[in-house]
Amino acid sequence: MRTLGLDDVTFWYPATANPALENITLDVGPGDIVALVGRGGAGASTLLLVAAGLAPRVTGGRLAGTVSRGARAGIVLPTPWTQLSGMAFTVWDEVAFGPANLGWPGHAITRHVDHALERLEIVPLASRDPATLSGGELQRVIIAGILAMDPDLVLLDEPTAELDPEGARAVWRLVRSLAGEGKAVLLATSDVDALPDVADRIVWLEQGSVRAMGEPSLLAEDALCEAGLGTTVADLWRAAALPAPYPLTVVDAVQRWR
Amino acid sequence: MSVRLLALIPVTVAISLALSAAVDAVALPLFLDTTGTILATALAGPVVGIAVGVLTSAVNTLRNPTFWPFVVVQIIVALYAGFATRAGLFRSLKTAVPTGLGLGVIASLTSTPISYFVFGCTTTGGIALTTALGRALGLPPLGACFFGSFVSDFGDKAVTFALVAAVLHALPRRTAARFPLALRAMGAT
Amino acid sequence: MSALHPFSLLAIAAALPAFAWILPAPGGGLATATLALVLALVPDVRAGARVVRVAVLTAAPFWLFLLLLHDLPTTVAMGLRITTMVASFAWLVAALPPDRLVEAMVARGWSLTLAYLFAATLSAVPVLKARARRIVEAQRCRGLSPRGSVANRLRALRALALPLVLSALHEVDERALALETRGMGSGVHRTPLAAPPDRPLERAARWALLLLCLAAVIWRLA
Numbered sequence: 001m002r003t004l005g006l007d008d009v010t011f012w013y014p015a016t017a018n019p020a021l022e023n024i025t026l027d028v029g030p031g032d033i034v035a036l037v038g039r040g041g042a043g044a045s046t047l048l049l050v051a052a053g054l055a056p057r058v059t060g061g062r063l064a065g066t067v068s069r070g071a072r073a074g075i076v077l078p079t080p081w082t083q084l085s086g087m088a089f090t091v092w093d094e095v096a097f098g099p100a101n102l103g104w105p106g107h108a109i110t111r112h113v114d115h116a117l118e119r120l121e122i123v124p125l126a127s128r129d130p131a132t133l134s135g136g137e138l139q140r141v142i143i144a145g146i147l148a149m150d151p152d153l154v155l156l157d158e159p160t161a162e163l164d165p166e167g168a169r170a171v172w173r174l175v176r177s178l179a180g181e182g183k184a185v186l187l188a189t190s191d192v193d194a195l196p197d198v199a200d201r202i203v204w205l206e207q208g209s210v211r212a213m214g215e216p217s218l219l220a221e222d223a224l225c226e227a228g229l230g231t232t233v234a235d236l237w238r239a240a241a242l243p244a245p246y247p248l249t250v251v252d253a254v255q256r257w258r
Numbered sequence: 259m260s261v262r263l264l265a266l267i268p269v270t271v272a273i274s275l276a277l278s279a280a281v282d283a284v285a286l287p288l289f290l291d292t293t294g295t296i297l298a299t300a301l302a303g304p305v306v307g308i309a310v311g312v313l314t315s316a317v318n319t320l321r322n323p324t325f326w327p328f329v330v331v332q333i334i335v336a337l338y339a340g341f342a343t344r345a346g347l348f349r350s351l352k353t354a355v356p357t358g359l360g361l362g363v364i365a366s367l368t369s370t371p372i373s374y375f376v377f378g379c380t381t382t383g384g385i386a387l388t389t390a391l392g393r394a395l396g397l398p399p400l401g402a403c404f405f406g407s408f409v410s411d412f413g414d415k416a417v418t419f420a421l422v423a424a425v426l427h428a429l430p431r432r433t434a435a436r437f438p439l440a441l442r443a444m445g446a447t
Numbered sequence: 448m449s450a451l452h453p454f455s456l457l458a459i460a461a462a463l464p465a466f467a468w469i470l471p472a473p474g475g476g477l478a479t480a481t482l483a484l485v486l487a488l489v490p491d492v493r494a495g496a497r498v499v500r501v502a503v504l505t506a507a508p509f510w511l512f513l514l515l516l517h518d519l520p521t522t523v524a525m526g527l528r529i530t531t532m533v534a535s536f537a538w539l540v541a542a543l544p545p546d547r548l549v550e551a552m553v554a555r556g557w558s559l560t561l562a563y564l565f566a567a568t569l570s571a572v573p574v575l576k577a578r579a580r581r582i583v584e585a586q587r588c589r590g591l592s593p594r595g596s597v598a599n600r601l602r603a604l605r606a607l608a609l610p611l612v613l614s615a616l617h618e619v620d621e622r623a624l625a626l627e628t629r630g631m632g633s634g635v636h637r638t639p640l641a642a643p644p645d646r647p648l649e650r651a652a653r654w655a656l657l658l659l660c661l662a663a664v665i666w667r668l669a
Contacts, residue, residue, distance in 0.1 A: 015435030049624065058262060058627050059620070060436050075628045081574070082618045083625035086268060086567030089546035093640055100638045101559070101630030109638060131570060145629060261632040264560060265622040268567035269615050272575035279579035280607035283586070284600040285593035290608075297612070313568050322505055323536030324529065378513050378525045386512040393516065417601065424605060425612045433617065 002070065003153045003184035004028040004051055009065035011050055016061075020046040022208045024065075028153070028184045033175060035195050036188040037219070037229050038205035044188035047205065048075060048155045051186055071152030071184075074098075078158040080138040083145075084130050091133070091141055092117070092126045098149040109148075116148035119174060135162040143171070147178075154178055156187035160194070172198045192219055193231050196249050204229065220248040262436070263302050270294035271313045288414045291318070292365075295332055296339040296422045300348055301437035304340030311336045327372045334368045335361065335415075346445030348423040353445075358419025362412035369411070370404040379403040452645040453543055453551040458653045459486070460539035462660060467531035469663045473520070476527025483534035487541070498541045502534040545569050547643055554642035559631070579611050 004027070011021040021043050028034050028051075036044040049055035052075040056063050077083055088094035095116055099109040117123045120140040125133065130141060139162040146154070156175070160168035172194050179185055179200075189195070195202065196216045204212040204224060212218060220234035222244060230238070233253050234246040247253040274294035281288050294314060299307030311332025318325035338361050342348065347357045373379050379389045379402070388409045392402030426434065426444050434440040467479040484502065488495035509529045513522040545566060552562040583591070591603055626632070 013432055015432050052624075052628060054624050054627055058260075058623055073628075075624070077621055077625055079618075079621060082621040084570070085563075085626070085629065085631075086570040086622075087549060087563055089544070093546070096640055098629035100640055101633060101635065103635040103638055106638060106640075109640070131573070149630065259560065260623075261626050262619065262623040264563065264632075265567075265626060266619050267564055268571040269575075269619050269622070271568045272571040273612055273615055275572050276575035276579040276611060277608055279576060279583055280604055280611065283583040283591065283593060283607060284604045286597070286600050286604060288604075293608075293612075309564065313564060316565075317568055317572060319536065320540050323533050324505070324509070326532075377509065377529060378517050378521060386508075386516070390512075390515060399516075417604075421605070421608055421612075424609060425616070428609060428613055429616065433620075436620070 002027045002029045002068075003032075004070075004073075004186065005066075005068040006047075006050070007066045007068075009050060009063065009067060011046060011055060011064075012062045013046075014060040018208075020061075020208050021050065024208075024210060026203065026210070026213075028186050030152070030182045030184055031179050032201065033179045033185045033187070033199050034201045034203060035199035035216075036186070036203050036205055037190075037192055037195075037224075038188075038211075039227065039229070042205040043208040044205055045078070045157050046208075048157050048186065048188055051075075051153070052155050069153065072149070073153040073155060074146035074149050074151030075155040076143050076146050076157060076159055078161055080135060080142045080162055083142045084138070085145075089129055090126065091122065091128050091130055094130045094141055095145045095148050098145055102149060112148045112150055113144075116144040119147060119177075120144040121170065136164060136167050139163055140167070143174075152183055154183055154185045156185065156189075158189055159187065160189065160191050168194065192229060193233075195219060196231065217248055220246040220252075222246075259306075263306055266298060266302060266437075267306060267309050267313065270298040270310045271317060273297065274310075274314045275317060286417075287410065288417055289410075290414065290418055290421070292332065292335045292415070293418050293421060295336050296418055297425060299336050299339035300343050300422055300426060300443040301440050303343070303439055304336050307336030307339055308333050324377065327376050328369060330372060331365055331369045335365060338364060342419075343439050343443040346442060348419075348426050348443040349445030351420055351423060354419045354423035355416050358416035359412065361419065362408070362415040365415055366404060366407035366411040369407045370400070373407060374400055374403045379406060452643055452649050453548045454555075454645070455649045455653055456539055456543045457548075458656050460535045462656045463535040464528070464532040465660050466663065467528040469660065469667055471667070472524030473527055476524060476531060479531040480527045480534060483531050483538060487534065487538040490542075494541065498537045499534070502530070502537040505537070506530045506533045550639055550641055551643050551645075553637055554639035556636075559637050563626075563631070575611070575615060578614070579607075582607055582611055 006024050006026045009021060009024045010019045012019045024047060036047060038044050046055060049059060050063065050067060052073045053069060055061060085094060085097040088097055092113060096109050096113045099112055117126060120143055122137065122140050122144060125137060130138065133141065143159065159171050163171060168191060175185055175198055196219065199216050202214060202216055202218045203210055204218065218224060219231050224230045225235055225238045225246065231248055233250055234248060237246040237253065247256050271294050274291050277290040277293055281290055291314065295307050295311040298310040312329055315325055315329035315332050342357050347353045379386065389402050389406030392405035397405055426440060429440065463479045463483050467476045484499055487498040506529055510526045513526055549562045549566045553559060586607055
């Protein structure tokens, strides 16, 4: 069973000749955490939009190949302030915006919103005006707004960009617990150091195509380090001209030293 | 209306209202308060433009209720900009500026009766002063009122049209192509 | 007063200026202007005083220019009408928080579109105003000054306005995507979050107000 299936997908934005994605085949099942890595413009954001069903429906453009989605998807985009609904004057109402649009009964909305606020540890912000929040607080409110809609496929584009290290760790813990509940997670991040502990699979994108796909140990391979996508530990090991295979994490490195 | 055009409306209204800060900084006698209306029309047609115009008036009204009757002017501006878009008149400054001057005449013809009958020609300070000047020059009351509106609208609309043309040409083609009318407004059909 | 349904508040704020123009001057205007100012002071004198101050400050320049351009009877007639309009709107803005109006619109089955446009505009305006001020500050640091020829100032205006407008337009995409993923435009009927109560008496009063306006128009035209 799969929650998301992309089969030989190619996608062009409007008025462009070169595809933003080319021949992508990818499966994400319940409980999977798949991480997209790549340099800016490699197509990770576009791939998430296609997975969410927003490209080409909202962005315009053209898609070849097939996309199958077994369930409802929710996507968290990179800049939090453009994702505020603009219709809510408290954080609680902001988080409730999605569930209310789905036409759920009031008690179901309350339950899901309260649960999402607790998960993101923003219960104390519930009655604040979203316009007065910091970037990090806003990021959590936006994630809560998506989780409150109870999506089976969670798509995250740079979910930790606005967060401090502690906030980022909390989001990664949350991602693991979502997968534990059987949700499928597809994410794009430049925080590659977090991935060995979070992701089940890594997809390396380059110029809209999949360059490599595999276990998180991929992030310690020479080619990825060359492209600037290796973990810090692997990069250091390589820069110090120590012998391959490079260690993936600090723990691996310590074991190698002993 | 698609969600994308829906999202365009609040943003363009906010553009109209935020530009006053830029105008103040360079101390020019302009309003630019129809920029959003004209821009939205050039990107997505007069229906979206009218929505932007009405909302701009509504938000202005919250700050100063005497703005509301001039909602009629915003609607006329959107309709006029709709013709300019179909004719591709945003293709260069050479076509955009005269089109804006034409709108200056039409906008002041529209605002004069409102200004005269509703407010006795006392709307914003500047218009009231030019109206007083018109009276001093011996113009009849309605003529003086038109003179006041015309002086303030003429340059404003020409600059607004020039600004919208500049914005359209500065948009990456890929972005412009995502709005239904942007390429046509630039005469590129 | 703010316990009234948002539509009732809107009806009152619309009816007062309508009567000011319909009823014979200056008596009609005097009555409506007084009523509008009293309305502001009723629930809470201190908050009301603020509303009255805003109304007076907004209306004052009109009186001045009216006096400059017209004779005394015209000044009084028009001044009272403008004062009514200003005062009733100032009162409305103070008495009606936008979120209550949005919820009332949604609860009444008005399209979510309309409620969105109203609310999203109110929240987008301060954001872009703040950004415009930051751009102006940044350009000031780089030597922007409000002097020089008109051509130079127009060039400076272009340098201020273009980045503001372009950055705002680029955000439209992400706003649209974010709204879509959160179920806007799904066509499902939205659940109202906190629908303000509407009493039958209030509904009847709103209709009565409308009929009264029509009656006054007919009386004046007859």
